Amino acid sequence: MSGWFALVTDFCVFWLFVAAALCLYRIVVGPKAADRAVAFDTLSSVAIGMICLLCIRFSSTLYFDAVWILTLVGFLGSSAVAKYLAKGRVF
Amino acid sequence: MLESSSLLLPCVALPFLAAVVVGSGSGRIGRASGWIVFAAALASFLSLVPAAATHGIDRFSFPWLPAAGISFALRADGFGLLLAFIVSGIGALVALYSTAYVAEADPAKERRYYAALASFMGAMLGIALADDLILLFVFWEITSITSFLLIGYRYEDDDAKAGALMALQVTALGGLAMSVGFLLVAQVTGTFSISAITSDPALIAKLLASPLCPAALLLVLLGAFTKSAQFPFHFWLPRAMVAPTPVSAYLHAATMVKAGVFLLGRTYPMFGEAPLWAPTLVVVGTTSMLLGAYQAFREIDLKAILARTTASALGMITLLYGLGATTDDSLQILNHALYKGALFLVAGIVEHHAHTRRLDQLGGLRHALPIAFVACALGSLSMAGFPPLLGFVAKDNFYAALLHSEWLAGTPLLRTVVLLASLASSALLVATAGKLTFGVFSGAERAHAHGRRDEAHADEPRVPLWTAPAILAGGALLLGLASLGELTSDLVTATASAPEHRAHATLLPALGWPLFASLFALVLGVALYTRRDAVSALQKRLAGGPAASAMWEGAMAALARGGEAYSVRWQNGSLRWYLAATVLTLPALCVWAFSETGLSWRQISVTFADTPWYGFLFCTLLAVATIATVRARTRLAAAISTTTIGFLVAMLFVVYRSPDILLTQLLIETVSSIFVLLVLVFLPAFPARDMKPGTQLVNLGIAAAFGVTITILLLLTMTPGIREPSNIATRPGGLLSLALEQGGGKNAVNVIIVDIRAADTTGEITVLVVVGLAVYGLLRTRRRARQQRKGRGTRSEAA
Amino acid sequence: MTQHSPIIRVIARYAVPLSIVVAIRIFFQGHDEPGGGFIAGTLLAAAGAMYMLAFGVRRVSRFPWWRVAVVGLLVSVTTGTVPFLLGKPFMDNVILHLGTVHLPTATFFDLGVMMIVLGTLMTIFLELDLERR
């Protein structure tokens, strides 16, 4: 874990925060629910990225399972909202 | 374990066994249930004989709750045997009487009657022989319950229900108070066993000296007074007369009401010398004696008269206990049991025969019911206290005790009042006895109610009906005559509760003031009887004042109204109110806890050295997301931003290195967002216009209070000094190593959940299952109800 | 009921079995790495939700899910009381060495937890959905 690599990781983590903040802006403002759903989906992708970087930063693979679950979760969340918007019911 | 192979246990257990047999029996037992109970009562009666024969005290004890020092102890001393004999003897007679009296179309109802009667008998035997305070209390409560069942036997009509309920409320209240009294006594003396306390003067001294003594005494007395229908609680007894007559005879004359007085006898050795004992008992006894006699004379209904006279006679016995006359208290109890039982059963025959109990509609039945007439005459004479009956001897002893008691001598004013009250009530009793006997049996045979003359003669009272009263009345006469010799005195001394010297119960008492007093009472009574119309006219004019039972019902109604008002005010169904209440309790509790334990937020000292910078960033994002949720205009927006909060919190778990919870949080967040979407249709739309500024401020306040409290709590847990050593997991005996050795797993979190603290998890998962079943059950029943309504709706439209 | 869009049905056909495999993987790695009954149960419930999202509720709603929860409770409680009956302290853990694998009995307790979580969540999903109809 050489010095410059840690620096790069931190730099990337910071910029992921910026991306997350932008997504959050869309969630807060988003005129319609659909926008918020999209932002929510991107937020889950940003979260996956964040976890990967933090795995590297803490050099432990314990959190790697969360990546898998976040994918499933992100998909479920947005498709449920999409179906609700389209058909008014979820199942 | 069983100390002696005495017959005490079977004696108490037999009636309960009979109750079970009769209660659970199928149709074919039907008519025989009465005879089974009779046999059980007789068996108990006979099983007591060996215990009485052995002069030594017969004991039986079995460790029931060794941890609490409570044992199932029975002890047959003289006094206990007396009540036990009365209970089983009169029980047998009443069972016999009931076989003819209680003829029900539906055998199941009859079986329930006999089951309740048998279990009552068992409980009364338990009270008589119990040697353990808690055991006595248990049997006491059983009698209250079975009396409720028996009074409310004809539950179709409302008076029975009301009367039964009132009896239960009053006696249960007394029972409760008494149990607390017993606990206090046991607290001071350290033992529950009655014989141990009464036989050890040191314990008694300790009890009397302790500050708890007055409280314990009053509580126990409360139990006794409610059970024996003494002055403040006398109103339930007349109301309980709606019960079938054998029940009235058995419960409310011979046994149950005696339990209260019996308790006085049992607790006299303990509380006898207590300063409060004498005055309370004398005052209560005298008032209930006089009040009972006065109201008895005014009554018209046969059983009401008898109920009032019972209260009066019990008042007399309570007065005697107040004066400490425990050498011949058994004489009074025995005498009252005999004559009152006989009179009640006669009243039953009269009612059975003439279908009415009102004196003004009765008369001239001496030809129709000759034997009943004889029994009633003997009983009334014994009540009035005419020689040669036992009543005369009892009255004479009563006046002797009254005049010779040192305690009364100390207060001349009270002594005269008590004397006058006794004379008045004795006279009234004599007059009532006269009214009772002559009113019913002598005089012209008036047209009975409903004019069914022919049918009245048809049902000559069957044999079991008149045998019971005859035996009882005969007993009163025989014991009276026996007192010429020494038999009665021996019997009385043997069964008295604490005989100092040999009681002398003789039909020919020494000439002296007691004799003159009782003779004077007789003369006054006869005079009163001859002028009874004038007296009752006077009584009518004096009538007034609220009936005690009305006051009691008023109190109960007020209690119910109060409860309802409370629940309407606090459970008013507004979700906001419930939420606010729950949320506000935490800050309130914390404030109280902080003030108690001296903790305060100033002790928080948390360094931010070891928190990585991205922790802060996540927190800022979290704050923004929370504000988004609050400001959301539509339900879906709020739902999505809540899920976002969940995600950001999950990210914090990564920063603070806890993978297990991270996975759980993510999954739970998704599942709950799906739940929200499922029910979004039902949630009320967000209020189009904003809430009034006032409510917004209130909400803000509540939320702020909650938030601040949680922050302080968290920061306190973070300060090093307060929480446990930081290496709780990693130190040698810590959780990590523990998980590895015993749990066989490196992931301590999971091992803890599943193995080390598996008992807690079992609790939690049970809650989870219950939640699942609740949702399943509730929604399904609601849907079925709605479908039925819809089904009915469409049909009605179609129709 | 084919009005579910084909796209989601295709995705679900691959995603649901994959999720189930991962859930089982997480269940068994529970003792050493992060995982365990609770997480596996919720993951299975999520997979179930995805299935219902894609293929509708008809086939799933016939299965009595609340019984799964009750059986799960039975499994957990029996795992707890069996050592108790054998005289060992309540909920004691016995490590069975089946060949190379060492299987602590607590795993059955974990299995119970998983079944309970799965059963409860699915019951709530189905009931809430039926409620809307």
Add this chain to the structure above:
Amino acid sequence: MLLELLAALAMLAGTFFMVVTGIGLVRFPDVYTRIHAAGKAGTVGVGLLIVAPMVYFGPTEPFVALRGFLAIVFQLLTTPGATYLLAHACYVTSYPAHARTEVDELQDWIPVYPDEEFGHE
């Protein structure tokens, strides 16, 4: 050393895409364009960011590579699906496209639901 270089490259590229998506989300006028931007992050951004730990932990913990690969495949499987569903939902509930859109090829293909009841909540 090489691994760290590769991982760093992957991280930087992944983050670049994420930030681009973020900006896209904020600045694009209507939902359809935003969905287009979101598509990028969900697939390429995440893919690259997952590659980083796979590469970094590659030799020491092979299992990470397998799970990483599985995650990428699943991500590529699901994210386009999710974004499609959202777009479809918006279109059928006639979510207004931005004024400047000229061509609407789907007009005659996908029926637009008439009722407005649970549309743009």
